[in-house]
Ligand code: UD1
């Protein structure tokens with residue numbers, strides 16, 4: 001059988017992420033700045049991964065070690081190669097750094113910018129498809145473009161009278177007429193890999209920025225008779241680059257607006273003031289849950305149906321059950337709250353704390369790495385750290401687990417149906433048996449037997465029931 005004439009070449013992806021991003025005015029490399037709680041570079045890597053390329057090459061330089069670490073949280077190491085660009089001499093030089101890996105590959109190379117985080121994989125797939133099918137034989141280079149009302153800052157696409165590609169002119173090199181062009185270069189391209197590297201050797205740096213521009217390559221390829229295709233995309237939001245913090249904030253708002261409206265329209269979540277809530281794209285929220293203004297729901301949080309979250313609360317990487325009531329100004333991190341619990345106002349849960357069904361944590365209560373059993377309550381002014389508390393136990397106001405002796409953390413274990421009196425100090429390690437009670441102001445230094453009452457400083461046993 002004859003093979004298909006136009007069997008597409010294998011796809012590799014190259015992501016440019018070595019620049020510092022001077023316009024961010026930051027000590028942090030631009031691609032490490034966070035959008036929707038993930039570094040910019042991670043957005044691009046996740047999108048690239050969705051295309052299932054043969055390999056992803058990432059050009060790193062500024063804070064390269066940190067960028068490498070960030071990338072490795074997102075991609076499969078076996079299919080990733082890091083390429084060091086020692087000095088940042090421009091986007092053409094950045095691609096050139098990958099020459100030893102790629103110049104002899106008979107492949108298609110998709111080039112992405114680490115600072116263009118909103119691009120969708122469907123758009124990239126369409127770009128690659130046009131690249132392979134252009135005029136029935138494929139192009140040497142296919143450029144993703146878009147028309148903008150305000151093209152300031154982007155490279156302009158210059159076409160001839162027939163509408164065919166002529167060249168890309170950077171903003172800083174554009175004359176007045178070119179500056180008026182509204183079609184811009186998204187910084188995203190497909191190349192025939194061998195043709196790219198052969199033309200790249202001829203790129204010069206005699207331009208306004210004294211840089212080696214990748215954007216000169218298409219013109220050089222055209223000059224030797226190669227086909228340059230243009231994929232003009234309709235959605236300008238996808239190709240927005242982050243060059244400064246105002247653009248970063250714009251994208252943050254865009255993502256959040258999109259997430260919030262999806263939650264309202266598709267998932268039946270109520271937002272009292274949709275413009276003043278932040279919800280991470282990765283969060284899941286159930287039906288008839290009500291979110292008040294100024295709530296932040298971060299990371300991979302999951303919130304059940306019919307829950308209420310009042311103003312000023314932050315929830316990070318936590319699971320919240322059904323019909324939970326979270327009052328104002330709580331901080332809930334890496335924790336789990338069961339169905340029908342009540343939390344706050346001003347409560348702080350962290351370190352994998354768990355509240356089981358119907359438990360209650362009230363004003364100015366902190367739980368660290370603590371399990372509060374079903375129906376148990378800590379209503380006021382309490383610190384519970386490294387504690388395990390049974391069912392239907394009441395922790396009186398002002399109770400503190402003294403879990404740290406200056407060197408080590410120690411556990412506190414409290415049984416079921418216990419009554420801890422107000423202002424009790426539980427000096428860990430310590431255990432309080434089922435049905436026991438402590439008097440107000442007790443300092444408990446020894447284990448308390450089941451069903452006994454202890455009082456005093458340090459607390460001494462005074463009676464034992466039955
Ligand atoms: C680039 C394009 C411009 C396009 C715009 C789209 C060039 C010359 N210009 O401009 O036509 O409209 O993107 O967003 O390519 N980088 C390196 N090493 C370097 C320089 C840059 O890795 O030496 C990386 C940066 O980290 C960044 C990406 O390349 O992720 C783009 O660089 P940037 O300086 O932001 O280019 P723009 O001026 O935005």
Ligand code: CA
Nearest residue numbers: 115241242243
């Ligand atoms: Ca840029």
